[in-house]
Structure formats: structure tokens, C-alpha cells
Amino acid sequence: MKADALAKEIHVGQALVRGACPICAVLKDFQSALAEKVQVQADLHLCNFHTWLLARLAPAKGAAAVYLKLLEDAPAVEVEVPGCDFCQRILEQEQVQLGELVKQMQRTMLVQWMKAQGSLCLSHSRKLHDHAPLKMRRLIDEIVERTRAELKQELGDFLEHTKQGDHTGGGILGRAAEFLVSQRGL
Secondary structure, three states: OOHHHHHOOOOOHHHOOOOOOOHHHHHHHHHHHHHHOOOOOOOOOOOOOHHHHHHHHHHHHHHHHHHHHHHOOOOOOOOOOOOOOHHHHHHHHHHHHHHHHHHHOOHHHHHHHHHOOOOHHHHHHHHHHHHHHHHHHHHHHHHHHHHHHHHHHHHHHHHHHHHOOOOOOOHHHHHHHHHHOOOOOO
């Protein structure tokens, strides 16, 4: 399965949600689509994470066929482990989506929304710097710093509530983790 076929279904402009990195969101959807549409192919290599992802997300018939092929092809002892095909496709898609976000961020309405509500995880903000023209890098930094300040405030509030035994609002922990290291599994 080609990554390009999946890319047409997923657009970074449609992944804009307050407080979430749109690149992470698109890559998470892309990764799920890879798993759900997996097909048996020669020389398929999967890392530990993506092997387990198939067990969780792929249709049982597709996952069983892939696992059977992997069992038939796997040598008893493998000296050099080849790269994961899913990881490689996700990295390629990440480059496409970073470029797309740079294009989208040239639209005035998107810039205004990103300044007020948009978010980028630290990992994707650094990578976006590499794709963005110099004039756009200040905007990326503003988005990151606003997000950092909001997370610090929300985490501080959450800590205060936990002192009183109130543990509601724990979703902030996931948002902080995403900001620091990207969405889980990416």
C-alpha cells in the first residue's frame, strides 16, 4: 500500500483542534489507516509497536494474513533488523504534512486561528522550523510559547485541585505529554 493513497484522505487543515498539534493528529489518523488497510506484501518489516498496533486495529483477517506471512518469512535468528515499513511511511507522511501546514499557514484566517487557539507539539514545531520561511518562524515560536504558558497554568491549577482530593481534569496530563513528546505512538 502506498502512503500517497492514504494521504489523499487526510488533510492537516481538517485536523485543527484547539490545544492539539495538527501534525500529530494527521499522523495518528494516517498510522491507523495503515493498520486498518494493511495487506500482505513481500518483505514487510514491522517494529514492535506497529506489530502490536496491527493486533489492535487491523481487521482480524488482514492481521492474521500479515502475521502468517511474517512467520513464514522470519529467519530463526536475524542478525540485522530492517527498518519498520510503517515507521518509514509515517516519516514520509510527516514531511508531506509539514509542507502542507506551511502552505496553510500563509492563509490569514488560519494564522489568526493558530495565534489564538492553535497548538504545536515541541517535536513538530522544531521540524516545522526547518520547512517554514524565516518570516513564519516567529509565528511558530509564538504558538509554542502560548501553548506552553497555557499548559503551565492548567497544570498548576490541576495540582492545586489534587491537594484538595479533586483529581478531575486529568486530561491535562495527556495534553502536556503530547506537547512535550508528540502523541503517543508517533
